[in-house]
Amino acid sequence: MGIFFFIPLLMVLAVSFASRGTDGGVEWTVNLTNYAHLADPLYLRIYGRSSGLALATTALCLLLGFPLAYSIARAPIRWQGIWLLLVMIPFWTNFLVRTYAWIFILRTEGLMNTVLINLGLTTQPIELLYSDWSILIGLVYGYLPFMVLPLYAALERLDSSVVEAAWDLYATGWFVFWRVVLPLTKPGVVAGCIFVFIPSLGAFITPDLLGGAKTMMVGNLIQHEYLVMRDWPLGSAISFALMALVLLAAMAYFKTDGRLDRLERGG
Amino acid sequence: MVNNHQMHTSRNRKWLAAFLCVASLSACQPSPEDGLKKGRTLYYFTWSDYVSPDLIAEFEKQAGAKVVVDTFGSNEELLAKLQGGASGYDVAAPSDFMVSIMARQGLLAELELEQIPNATLLAERLQRLPFDPDNRYSIPYLWGTVGIGYDSNVIFPPPESWTVLWDPRYKGRISMLNDQREVFGVALRVIGQSLNARDPAVIGQAKSKLLSQKPLVKTYTSESYDQLLISGDVVLAHGWGGAVARAMAERPSIKYVVPKEGGTIWADCLVVLKTSRNRDLAMRFINYLLDPAVAARTTNRLRFASSNRQAKALVDEQLRENPAVYPLDSTFDRLEWMADLGDAIRLYDRAWTELKMQ
Amino acid sequence: MNRGRIWLRSASLANLLFLYLPIAVLILFSFNASRLSATWQGGTFRWYLVLVEDQALLAAVHNSLVVAVVSTFLATVLGVSAAVGMERLPAGRRWTVEGALLLPLVIPELMLGVALLLFFVMIKVPLSLVTVTIGHTVWNVPIVAIIVQARLQKLDSRWVEAALDLGATPWQAFRRVTLPLLTPAIIGAVLMAFTLSLDDFIVTFFTAGPGSTTLPLKVYSMIKSGVSPEINALSAMLVLISMALIGLSLLVQRQRN
Numbered sequence: 082m083g084i085f086f087f088i089p090l091l092m093v094l095a096v097s098f099a100s101r102g103t104d105g106g107v108e109w110t111v112n113l114t115n116y117a118h119l120a121d122p123l124y125l126r127i128y129g130r131s132s133g134l135a136l137a138t139t140a141l142c143l144l145l146g147f148p149l150a151y152s153i154a155r156a157p158i159r160w161q162g163i164w165l166l167l168v169m170i171p172f173w174t175n176f177l178v179r180t181y182a183w184i185f186i187l188r189t190e191g192l193m194n195t196v197l198i199n200l201g202l203t204t205q206p207i208e209l210l211y212s213d214w215s216i217l218i219g220l221v222y223g224y225l226p227f228m229v230l231p232l233y234a235a236l237e238r239l240d241s242s243v244v245e246a247a248w249d250l251y252a253t254g255w256f257v258f259w260r261v262v263l264p265l266t267k268p269g270v271v272a273g274c275i276f277v278f279i280p281s282l283g284a285f286i287t288p289d290l291l292g293g294a295k296t297m298m299v300g301n302l303i304q305h306e307y308l309v310m311r312d313w314p315l316g317s318a319i320s321f322a323l324m325a326l327v328l329l330a331a332m333a334y335f336k337t338d339g340r341l342d343r344l345e346r347g348g
Numbered sequence: 349m350v351n352n353h354q355m356h357t358s359r360n361r362k363w364l365a366a367f368l369c370v371a372s373l374s375a376c377q378p379s380p381e382d383g384l385k386k387g388r389t390l391y392y393f394t395w396s397d398y399v400s401p402d403l404i405a406e407f408e409k410q411a412g413a414k415v416v417v418d419t420f421g422s423n424e425e426l427l428a429k430l431q432g433g434a435s436g437y438d439v440a441a442p443s444d445f446m447v448s449i450m451a452r453q454g455l456l457a458e459l460e461l462e463q464i465p466n467a468t469l470l471a472e473r474l475q476r477l478p479f480d481p482d483n484r485y486s487i488p489y490l491w492g493t494v495g496i497g498y499d500s501n502v503i504f505p506p507p508e509s510w511t512v513l514w515d516p517r518y519k520g521r522i523s524m525l526n527d528q529r530e531v532f533g534v535a536l537r538v539i540g541q542s543l544n545a546r547d548p549a550v551i552g553q554a555k556s557k558l559l560s561q562k563p564l565v566k567t568y569t570s571e572s573y574d575q576l577l578i579s580g581d582v583v584l585a586h587g588w589g590g591a592v593a594r595a596m597a598e599r600p601s602i603k604y605v606v607p608k609e610g611g612t613i614w615a616d617c618l619v620v621l622k623t624s625r626n627r628d629l630a631m632r633f634i635n636y637l638l639d640p641a642v643a644a645r646t647t648n649r650l651r652f653a654s655s656n657r658q659a660k661a662l663v664d665e666q667l668r669e670n671p672a673v674y675p676l677d678s679t680f681d682r683l684e685w686m687a688d689l690g691d692a693i694r695l696y697d698r699a700w701t702e703l704k705m706q
Numbered sequence: 707m708n709r710g711r712i713w714l715r716s717a718s719l720a721n722l723l724f725l726y727l728p729i730a731v732l733i734l735f736s737f738n739a740s741r742l743s744a745t746w747q748g749g750t751f752r753w754y755l756v757l758v759e760d761q762a763l764l765a766a767v768h769n770s771l772v773v774a775v776v777s778t779f780l781a782t783v784l785g786v787s788a789a790v791g792m793e794r795l796p797a798g799r800r801w802t803v804e805g806a807l808l809l810p811l812v813i814p815e816l817m818l819g820v821a822l823l824l825f826f827v828m829i830k831v832p833l834s835l836v837t838v839t840i841g842h843t844v845w846n847v848p849i850v851a852i853i854v855q856a857r858l859q860k861l862d863s864r865w866v867e868a869a870l871d872l873g874a875t876p877w878q879a880f881r882r883v884t885l886p887l888l889t890p891a892i893i894g895a896v897l898m899a900f901t902l903s904l905d906d907f908i909v910t911f912f913t914a915g916p917g918s919t920t921l922p923l924k925v926y927s928m929i930k931s932g933v934s935p936e937i938n939a940l941s942a943m944l945v946l947i948s949m950a951l952i953g954l955s956l957l958v959q960r961q962r963n
Contacts, residue, residue, distance in 0.1 A: 123698075123701055123702060123705060126705055127701075127705065130705075145717075145721055145724070146721075148713075148714050148717035148718050148721065149717070149718045149721040149722070151714060151718075152714055152715065152717075152718040153718075159959065161890070162893060163952055163955075163956065165893065165894065165897055166897070166948070166952055167722070167952070168722070168725065169897045169898075169901050170944075170945055170948045170949070171725050171726060171728070171729045171945070172901045172905065173901060173904055173905075173944050173945070173948065174729065174732065174941035174942075174944055174945060175905065175921065175922065175925050175937055175940075175941055176905050176907075176922070177925055177926060177928075177929065177933055177937075178732050178925070178933065178937050178938055178941050179728045179729075179732065181732075181933065182727075182728035182729070182731040182732045182735070183728055184572075185731055185735070186727065186728065186731060188579075188581065189581060190579070190580075190581075192731065208520075211566055211567045222724070222725075222728070225721070225724075225725065226725075226898070226901070227898060230853065230894040230895070230897060230898045231852070231853050231856055231894065233890065233894055234853050234854075234856055234857045234890055234891035234894040234895070235856050235857060235860070237857075237890040237891075238857060238860065238861075238887075238890070265860070268855070268856035268857075268859045268860065269856045269857070271856070272852045272853055272855075272856045275808070275811070275852065276811075276849070276852075276898075279811055279812055283814040283815065283816075289526065289569075290569075290572075293565075293566065293567030293568060293569065294526045294567065294568035294569060294704070295562070295565070295567065295568060295704065296704055296705065297701055297704040297705055299814075300814065301704075302701070303814050303816055303817070304816055305697075305701075307428065307816050307817070307820065308422065308424035308425060308428055308816075309424055309528065309697075310693065310694075310697050311424065311427065311428070311431075313820070316816070316817070317817060320813060320814045320816075320817040323812075323814065324809070324812045324813055324814075327812050328805055328808060328809070328812055331805065331808055331812075332802075332804070332805040332808075389917075391916040391917060393916070395927070395930065395931070396924075396927035396928045396929075396930065396931050397928065397931040401762070416916060416917040417762070418914075418916055418917065418919055418923075419919075419923070419924065419927035419928075420911075420927055421926055421927040421928075421929050421930055422930075425911065428820065428912075429823065429911065429912060432820055432823035432824055432827065432912060433823065433824065433826075433827030433828075434823060434827070434833055434912075434915075436832070436833070436915055436916035436917075437916050570930070571929050571930055571932075574932070575932070594932075598740065650931075
């Protein structure tokens with residue numbers, strides 16, 4: 082598996098140092114101009130905005146996903162697999178179709194507004210579609226199961242007696258969660274966050290369809306450079322920079338976490 | 349603990365069994381390859397929905413070969429895949445500007461026009477096109493214009509200028525294409541310039557115009573504006589004629605216009621790829637698609653005008669008269685082909701990114 | 707404690723509703739007589755009939771399922787072994803491997819797809835469903851490995867030690883002790899890998915050969931001409947069939963007990 086991955090990766094890395102040919106082929110004049118482009122304030126704004134959105138998505142997924150994963154982990158063993166399947170089945174339908182369904186729900190005269198107005202909860206329709214909010218909803222929806230699954234895997238082995246002891250110790254649920262449950266399931270939480278944050282950064286269909294293409298996220302930028310501008314070198318450079326940043330952060334986390342873990346387990 | 353373990357394993361086995369059931373069920377489905385084992389296969393790489401199954405079946409019977417259709421969603425995807433080295437396709441359907449790029453990249457095979465007699469039936473306006481005047485590599489297949497689709501119940505009198513897209517009365521009910529060249533093209537025409545401008549100052553002016561328009565725009569979309577017109581979410585849509593024609597069928601108050609400042613004319617062309625192993629079969633297929641009767645059926649279904657001048661007579665009358673499908677003769681002097689801009693495209697790219705990030 | 711449980715239950719229920727809301731909408735629209743989802747024009751079974759006749763689409767679904775099953779299987783085998791192998795490594799080397807493992811996930815899919823295409827062309831492997839499967843496996847392996855590892859990390863090593871003390875070989879210890887304990891994580895990982903593979907578009911687009919279409923490829927290219935309600939019908943069928951299978955397995959389980 083290593084070969085299939087690393088060699089193509091190296092090839093693309095090599096391309097990132099080249100420049101764009103006249104028609105978007107690759108002209109092999111090695112230079113760093115592409116990487117210099119990265120520091121462009123316009124691009125920095127794009128990274129910032131995308132990271133913010135991705136972080137919000139991850140936080141929301143964690144917030145929503147945790148109770149769900151917890152309930153499934155607590156359910157009778159016979160039912161756990163079934164609940165997991167039920168969570169995943171919506172995502173065996175096609176992504177585009179699901180996104181169009183959301184457009185229908187969030188539209189000005191869509192399902193959500195019709196229900197809200199009929200229930201009298203609001204008089205004016207809420208314009209959610211084609212804004213950052215709808216992008217957020219779309220991303221959270223798309224990646225929620227990818228937070229739930231790793232969380233479930235970690236929560237499943239949580240010993241209920243430990244949790245009960247914690248309830249005796251700390252009166253409020255919040256403390257139980259923060260001091261006991263969370264640390265014990267940390268690897269699962271981290272895995273879930275990785276599986277949500279990274280794809281959210283690179284998403285481009287959701288911002289286009291649900292956000293009305295009124296903003297550019299990193300995913301849109303990379304797609305734009307690769308496909309529309311046919312500038313593979315610049316696209317590669319941006320991808321690599323993105324990759325390097327996330328990877329460094331993750332590895333820094335693993336390094337410290339691993340060390341602490343080693344201490345905990347005593348060897 | 350042992351009980352748990354046993355239940356875990358048996359549950360595990362159950363899911364494995366279920367998986368295998370699904371897998372074997374799916375394996376039982378008839379494979380399309382079983383149909384025509386002998387004979388050659390033609391691989392057609394094209395836009396979704398461009399060719400209907402009955403046309404394929406007809407050609408397969410005529411030529412005694414099999415046709416496999418793969419689809420792409422944008423010219424850029426097509427190019428990227430071919431540039432990456434993918435081979436095995438025989439015929440493709442790139443758009444006009446993409447043809448010249450592909451030709452320059454050496455991806456196209458030269459056509460032998462004797463094998464494509466229907467090519468002589470090209471409509472006059474589509475002969476000697478700037479990107480391939482001698483039809484060395486490509487033959488125009490379907491064509492049309494880019495203009496404004498609008499709801500005539502809301503917008504009256506009928507708009508004549510692109511500036512209607514800047515009208516604050518329609519704030520939040522305007523959609524633009526999500527295409528950097530086309531959107532800038534609109535702004536450039538409004539300030540009296542060509543779609544293919546290269547001057548940075550001119551592009552900068554266009555950008556300012558677009559920035560001032562952005563608050564009025566509901567969405568930038570190249571796909572869903574027909575739906576938005578039908579549902580009434582949008583009353584002015586920048587779009588391709590064919591899609592607006594589709595919207596017209598569902599909502600008769602929708603009309604189409606190519607404003608007085610001018611519009612883009614586009615054509616999707618049929619090409620044979622250099623890596624094709626079935627060149628004569630490929631050209632025979634192209635000839636088949638360009639047959640007047642076949643072309644007329646395609647136009648009736650897709651609502652894009654055919655390049656074949658004899659096909660027009662065979663097309664449904666309402667489509668023939670529909671300016672969204674067959675552009676009016678009066679518009680022709682205002683239409684421009686999109687040209688490749690070389691390095692100037694970088695200026696557009698930057699301006700487009702700035703527009704999006706505002 | 708009860709209050710906590712009620713809150714937990716209702717939060718989970720709300721989540722499930724959230725997950726199924728668009729599904730309900732898409733099922734509704736699979737019965738829409740109009741081809742465009744902008745308006746409702748009366749109920750019809752037409753799209754289901756079109757679906758059953760559509761050989762090309764069914765073939766694409768078949769391809770998608772086969773690729774998903776195979777790549778999930780491969781990824782599970784490779785991923786579990788990777789996770790187990792990593793646990794044995796000393797801490798220093800481990801985080802390098804963990805970082806390397808993350809690589810396929812961090813890369814934007816577009817880049818991965820292009821890189822794989824360039825690679826396959828370079829080593830002169832013709833594109834086909836096989837290359838698609840390889841591509842899917844490349845990012846599925848880290849997913850499986852990370853999920854399994856999340857659980858493995860916190861696993862009490864005393865169980866394995868006890869087994870070894872009782873005379874089991876390392877392989878037996880793995881099969882009878884570690885593996886069953888890992889089962890929930892493996893199930894979760896398999897589900898995730900399968901789901902991701904079913905719906906993948908970009909990597910598939912670049913690594914697919916002529917004629918090896920999968921469902922997402924067909925659907926994404928429809929985006930310009932409008933996604934036919936046939937796809938809604940297909941998605942609705944998938945959901946219904948999966949639910950039916952679940953119902954079936956529940957019945958079987960109930961009979962057993």
